[in-house]
Amino acid sequence: MKRILIVGANGAIGSAVAKDLAQDFEIIRAGRTNADIILDVTDRASIDKALKGVAKFDGLITCYGKAAFGEFADINLADEGNGLGYKFSGQVNMVQAVLPLLNVGASITLTSGILNDQPIAGGVFAAAANGALNSFTYALALELNGRARVNIVSPSLIADSEDAMGRTFPGYEITPMHDVVNAYRHCVMGQLNGKVLRLYRPI
Numbered sequence: 610m611k612r613i614l615i616v617g618a619n620g621a622i623g624s625a626v627a628k629d630l631a632q633d634f635e636i637i638r639a640g641r642t643n644a645d646i647i648l649d650v651t652d653r654a655s656i657d658k659a660l661k662g663v664a665k666f667d668g669l670i671t672c673y674g675k676a677a678f679g680e681f682a683d684i685n686l687a688d689e690g691n692g693l694g695y696k697f698s699g700q701v702n703m704v705q706a707v708l709p710l711l712n713v714g715a716s717i718t719l720t721s722g723i724l725n726d727q728p729i730a731g732g733v734f735a736a737a738a739n740g741a742l743n744s745f746t747y748a749l750a751l752e753l754n755g756r757a758r759v760n761i762v763s764p765s766l767i768a769d770s771e772d773a774m775g776r777t778f779p780g781y782e783i784t785p786m787h788d789v790v791n792a793y794r795h796c797v798m799g800q801l802n803g804k805v806l807r808l809y810r811p812i
């Protein structure tokens with residue numbers, strides 16, 4: 610059975626995606642807690658240590674991403690994780706670390722989000738990180754030249770997160786979890802390469 614490593618498999622998106630793909634793949638869960646592989650994506654050394662001895666696998670999915678929110682003028686760029694980290698750097702760390710562990714024809718599926726296309730006040734860095742991740746995906750697909758496919762899923766606010774975050778996204782289109790799960794399934798099992806799967810209509 611082919612094996613997929615999911616970072617953030619306990620999260621809102623990751624747990625739904627893991628449950629769905631477990632019908633067709635062996636799922637290896639990675640995260641800081643309660644996972645098969647304990648790692649911190651913000652720390653490349655912790656990733657390398659955790660992946661030592663792990664047998665090759667057929668796909669990486671990252672359902673992780675933390676960005677600084679708040680008034681732009683007040684965000685201290687010197688603080689850890691601000692700017693484009695950790696949402697951008699965490700996923701990029703993970704991709705770089707797993708490249709030697711991917712079987713031929715493997716897939717890499719990252720996660721961005723709506724905020725670079727339809728920003729909210731206080732979300733400057735989340736918007737920038739999403740835009741950077743989307744561009745990273747286009748460019749990396751070219752460079753990998755078929756050695757592995759790389760795509761990125763960009764949801765709007767997910768239905769399951771509406772109660773917690775709905776007020777921050779007033780009037781935003783809500784992405785059903787079913788569409789989210791299908792998008793990752795499409796990236797893993799289909800032929801897509803170098804695509805941003807935007808799960809919302811443009812305005």
Ligand SMILES: NC(=O)c1ccc[n+]([C@@H]2O[C@H](COP(=O)([O-])OP(=O)(O)OC[C@H]3O[C@@H](n4cnc5c(N)ncnc54)[C@H](OP(=O)(O)O)[C@@H]3O)[C@@H](O)[C@H]2O)c1
Pocket residue numbers: 616617618619620621622623639640641642643648649650651672673674675696699720721722723763764765766767768770
């Ligand atoms: N939820 C939404 O409505 C929505 C909409 C659009 C885009 N997105 C994007 O989708 C991604 C996932 O969102 P989510 O709502 O599913 O997040 P979530 O529920 O907060 O889950 C995040 C997952 O990542 C793991 N994680 C967090 N920090 C980590 C680290 N440093 N190293 C390794 N693992 C770490 C967490 O597990 P541990 O704490 O155990 O490590 C958890 O399993 C984010 O990039 C988010 O911006 C979400």
